[in-house]
Amino acid sequence: MTELNDTLGVTREPPKPRSFSKAYWDATREKRLLVQYDKRSGRYQFFPRPTSIYDGRRDLQWRVISGKGEIFSYTIAHRARPPFQGHEPFAIALVTLDEGVNVMANLVHCPRDRLKIGLRVKPFWAPLANGTHLLMFEPD
Amino acid sequence: MALHDTAIVGYAETKIVEKSERDVWELGAEILEALLVKTGFEKAAIDGLVLSSSMTGAGNCFWSQTTADQLGLEVDICQTVDIGGCSPLGAIARAAAAIDAGLCSTVLCLYADTQASENNQRMRAFHSEWTAPLGYLGPPAAFGLLSRRYEHQFGLDYAALGKLAVAQRGHSALNELAVEKLRKPITVDDYLNSRMIADPIRLLDSVMVCDGASGVLVTGRKAAEKKGLSKIAVPIGYGERTNYRAGEAIVDVTESGHLVAGQRAFAKSGLKPSDIASFHPYDDFIIAIMLQLEMLGFCQRGQGCAFIREHDFTHSGDLPLNTGGGQISAGQCGLAGGGTNVVEAVRQLFGEGGKRQVKSTGNALVTGIGGIPYGRNWMSSVVMILTPNA
Numbered sequence: 001m002t003e004l005n006d007t008l009g010v011t012r013e014p015p016k017p018r019s020f021s022k023a024y025w026d027a028t029r030e031k032r033l034l035v036q037y038d039k040r041s042g043r044y045q046f047f048p049r050p051t052s053i054y055d056g057r058r059d060l061q062w063r064v065i066s067g068k069g070e071i072f073s074y075t076i077a078h079r080a081r082p083p084f085q086g087h088e089p090f091a092i093a094l095v096t097l098d099e100g101v102n103v104m105a106n107l108v109h110c111p112r113d114r115l116k117i118g119l120r121v122k123p124f125w126a127p128l129a130n131g132t133h134l135l136m137f138e139p140d
Numbered sequence: 141m142a143l144h145d146t147a148i149v150g151y152a153e154t155k156i157v158e159k160s161e162r163d164v165w166e167l168g169a170e171i172l173e174a175l176l177v178k179t180g181f182e183k184a185a186i187d188g189l190v191l192s193s194s195m196t197g198a199g200n201c202f203w204s205q206t207t208a209d210q211l212g213l214e215v216d217i218c219q220t221v222d223i224g225g226c227s228p229l230g231a232i233a234r235a236a237a238a239i240d241a242g243l244c245s246t247v248l249c250l251y252a253d254t255q256a257s258e259n260n261q262r263m264r265a266f267h268s269e270w271t272a273p274l275g276y277l278g279p280p281a282a283f284g285l286l287s288r289r290y291e292h293q294f295g296l297d298y299a300a301l302g303k304l305a306v307a308q309r310g311h312s313a314l315n316e317l318a319v320e321k322l323r324k325p326i327t328v329d330d331y332l333n334s335r336m337i338a339d340p341i342r343l344l345d346s347v348m349v350c351d352g353a354s355g356v357l358v359t360g361r362k363a364a365e366k367k368g369l370s371k372i373a374v375p376i377g378y379g380e381r382t383n384y385r386a387g388e389a390i391v392d393v394t395e396s397g398h399l400v401a402g403q404r405a406f407a408k409s410g411l412k413p414s415d416i417a418s419f420h421p422y423d424d425f426i427i428a429i430m431l432q433l434e435m436l437g438f439c440q441r442g443q444g445c446a447f448i449r450e451h452d453f454t455h456s457g458d459l460p461l462n463t464g465g466g467q468i469s470a471g472q473c474g475l476a477g478g479g480t481n482v483v484e485a486v487r488q489l490f491g492e493g494g495k496r497q498v499k500s501t502g503n504a505l506v507t508g509i510g511g512i513p514y515g516r517n518w519m520s521s522v523v524m525i526l527t528p529n530a
Contacts, residue, residue, distance in 0.1 A: 007275060010275065012273045013273075015268055015269040015270075015272070015273060016268065016269075017269065018269070021269060025269075043389060044389060045389050046389065047266055047269070047270045047514060053386060053387050053388075053389070054387055072289065072390075073285040073286070073288045073289035073292070073393070074285065074288055075281050075284025075285050075287075075288060075338045075339060075340075075341070076284070076336070076338070076339035077275055077276075077277060077281065077284075077338055077339075078335065078336040078337055078338065078339060079277060079280070079337050079338070080275045080277060081275075081277065084275030087275070089339070090275060092274050092275070092276055092281055092284075092285070092338075094285050094289075094515050096390060100389055100390060101389045101390065102389065102390050102515040103515070104270065104271060104274060104276070104285075104514065104515055105274060106274050106275070117288070117289070117292045134273050
C-alpha cells in the first residue's frame, strides 16, 4: 500500500482572514484552537461565520477547545493543483470534534492502514510563513 | 403559483466541445435562432431573458443585461440565476413565476458557458481560508468524503455505480451533440479500473468540463395553444432548496435537499416515483445519481445500489436515465451543464429522441445540483417534473 504524504513539505500561502475570522487565525499563533460558541443554544459552529447559524444573533463567544475528535470521513487526493501537485497521495479528513463541529484538515503521522472512520485524532499545528499555524490532525 | 399554466414550447442545444473556438454569445445566438425557427415566435415576442450561471459570464456583474444587448433582445424581465448547476431548472421556475405574475409573457431561458476556454470566475466563499490550504480539489474531494461516509454507513457496491456509468455512455454514443471524446462505450471493468482522482472517486465517476449552450422557450399555456404548438412540456411540479440543514453544525452528508425538494415536486404533480417514465438527474459524479434515487424515494435510504442492480437504465429500460448521456458522458458545459439534462427530457417528451427515444413519454423528472459547501452535502437541490399533456 502506498504511504500517504503528510504535506508538511508543501509551502502554503497563509490565508487572509475576514473581519469575523481574525480571532481564529490570531489564536493559531499560540497553537490554540478557538471556535465560535452560541451561548443560547449551547452549541459550537465551524468554520467561523459573521453570525450564529442557530439563531442569527451576532453575540458569539470564542472558546478555546482541545481539538480532539474522531474521523467522520476521509478522501485520498491522487490529483492536486500547485502547490500540492507532486505531493500526492495525501489525505483530507473530515473530523468531528468532541464539541460537536466538523472540521476539514490534512493528516500527519497516519499510516494508510490506520486511517479509518472513527479513528481518534488530536491537533497538529503546521507553521505558516506569517507566524500563524494551519490545523492538521494526527492519531491520538 | 400556477406553474402548470406555463409551457416549454421549444428546446435547442449546440454541439458540446472540449474547447470552443466560438464566443459564448455566438453559442447563445445559435440557441436563440434555433428556438425562433422551431417555434415560429418572432424575436420581438420574447419579453423575458433568464440566464443560468456561467463561468464565462461570472466576471461580469451585468451578465444578463449585456447578453440581452448582444442578442438584441428588449425585455421586461432580465436576470441571471446564480444557484450553480441548479440554475437551468431554476430559470424555468423563475420564468414561469414571472409569466404567472403578469410581468412578462414569453421567456428565453438561456444556458451558455464556455468554462473550458474562458473561465472568469473568482470564488468568494470559504475556500481561501478553509479548504485551499488543504490541497482540496473542490468537487472531487467533496464527493470523495461523501462516498467514503456513505460506504461506512450503508456499504457501497462500486460495480452498481459502474452500471450507471455504462448506461450513460451507451446513451452518449447515440447522441451526436455529445462531446466526441466520450462517445465510446465503456464496461463496468473500465469504470472500476479508471484511475483514482480523490479516492474513492474515480476518473469515470467525474464530469469533464466542456463548452456549449442550450436553452428553452417558456410561454403561457394559452399562448402556446393559440399558436397551435402541439409539442409542449408543462412543469407540473417543482421543488427547490438551498442550504439544507444550514442551522446544524454536523449533517449527514448522505442526505440532500432533494429529500424536501422532491417531496414538494411530487406532491404538486400528484405523481409518485414509480410513475416516473424517464429520469434526468443532475450528474456531476455518478454517486450523485444514486443518492438522488434515494432522496426522491425511488428506493429506501441505503438501498440505492440494490435498486440499481434491479433496474435497467438504458433508453429502452424500465427507468431510462439521462438518455443523452448526461453531463458525465455528454460533457459538462460549465454551469450551463444542467441544461443538457433539461433539454434531453423535453426532447424525449416531444418524441424526438430518435435512436434513443424512450417508450413512455408520459412524464420526465429532471433535477439540479448546485454548489459544494464545507463538509456538507451540496448547496442547492432542485427537482422538476414535466409532462407533455398536463
